[in-house]
Amino acid sequence: ERSGASFLFDVMNREQPVVIDDTSANSQVDPAYVKAFGVKSLMALPLMVDEQAIGAAILAERNRNRRFTPEEVQRAQALAVQAAVAIKNARLHALAEEERHLQKDFVLIGFGQWGQKAYQHLLTLKQFFNFRTHVVEQDSPGARDRLGVKEEEVRTHGDSFYWDSHGSPARDQLERELESSSYVITYIATPAATHLPTLARYYDLSDVVLIEKPLGAPPDDYRKFLDTAPGGVEIVAADHYYFKLEVRLLGMLLTEERTLRNFLDSVEEIRIEILEEQPLTGAAADIGVIADLIPHAFAIISLLTPIDRIKLDAESPLLIGKHEGLTGQRESYARMNASFEYQGRKVRLVIDVGKGAENAKWIKLSGEKRAAGRSPSYKFDFGKGEAIDGTQATVRAAVRRIREPGVPDNAHLNMLRHVIEKRHPAVGILSIREAIRANQRVRDLEAMAVELLARKEWTDYSLGTRPAFEAGAMSSVMGGAT
Secondary structure (H helix, E strand, O other), X not given: OOOOOOHHHHHHHHOOOEEEOOXXXXXXXXXXXXXXXXXXXXXXEEEEEOOEEEEEEEEEEOOOOOOOOHHHHHHHHHHHHHHHHHHHHHHHHHHHHHHHHOOEEEEEEOOOHHHHHHHHHHHHHOOOOOEEEEEEEEOOOOHHHHOHHHHHHHHHOOOEEEEEOOOOOHHHHHHHHOOOOOOEEEEEOOOHHHHHHHHHHHHHHOOEEEEOOOOOOOHHHHHHHHHHOOOOOEEEEEOOOOOHHHHHHHHHHHHHOHHHHXXXXXXXXXXXXXXXXXXXXXXXXXXXXXXXXXXXXXXXXXXXXXXXXXXXXXXXXXXXXXXXOOOOOOOOEEEEEEEEEEOOEEEEEEEEEEEOOOOEEEEEEEXXXXXXXXXXXXXXXXXXXXXXXXXXXXXOOEEEEOOOOOOOOOHHHHHHHHHHHOOOOOOOEEEHHHHHHHHHHHHHHHHHHHHXXXXXXXXXXXXXXXXXXXXXXXXXXXXXXX
């Protein structure tokens, strides 16, 4: 409360320095203040942050009356600006520390492959952040026997495990448990087809919902949900975060390294391979590799062209394959043939994605074929952590190490850390509407694959190999006939 006139209120209201040469003769200075601090002259300066006074700094003379010069006032103002910024940063740091120690609740829905990986990351993050973990898994036949050891591990770490069923919905149990929570993060890592229904079910329990890739429902279905949802909940989607840091490094090299930048002007073909030796099994078999792996390739090629500028090949835009023993109804291998305009030239683009093949994760840029010798090329191998520069015709290809062997790719861990820290923008996270836009081209390719599967136009291949598309007709051989 303001009991009377005060130089402090004056400097805060006017947001200008106040100079008082003789405090004993000035009505704005309380005599009790003069007596307590022995102040004879003073200069009061507003502490300005974002064009608003957050406080005042006082420079006082206690030995004698003093007249402050305009130059002294100006210098003091400059110091006050620095002090104000320091105070603001200290406040932000204090808030961040308070936020770090404020207990949150992390609801992990789905305890399959990705859910179990996420839980291990959460155990690591618990060493630095204060949160409780609640694991939810579908109580399907055989699930309790299959996950009994994992359930016990979760409970041993002091976390909660909920079996979800029609008779005993986990959501109802969590609603009671989370009633007193200050902040709830829900991570949906269930099979893709259940992502949108799970979002709708847990939406009103959450402050933030993170949806694992892929979205698993048509973009229009997500838009309809967003248009009717009450709001107040932040929905984000996991980006396709394979080798996130390496992709950024490649982007820097493409723009900053002169020889590579010059080589780009002559590139005629770009090939991307994202192959995994693990067969297509489980829930992934109901998704297919187009939805699962093509977005990773799009994230890489987007360094060179917007995705919507990629034109599919007129004759054979998409080839698909199935590995031996595949029980799902989707493709386990896909090749996309396309092109795009770059620097006024047409560049061919070939993307191979697959499972049950040899491990390979790389991008290779190739230049015009020479009359003799090899074509100039630049290969960036995300899996091996090296770049092979063969752009110079007269010298041997140079190998550059970009990640030491054994150093893990921690993009998944970083994504979860950023969600817990509430950082924006976060590594590996897209707003839900960004994810919907990125998902449209993938949905188009999925529709083409469905047509090829319906016509039995795919190529079979053995585990550990890849489809021999070149050996047969471009639309390939039917699995049914063999």
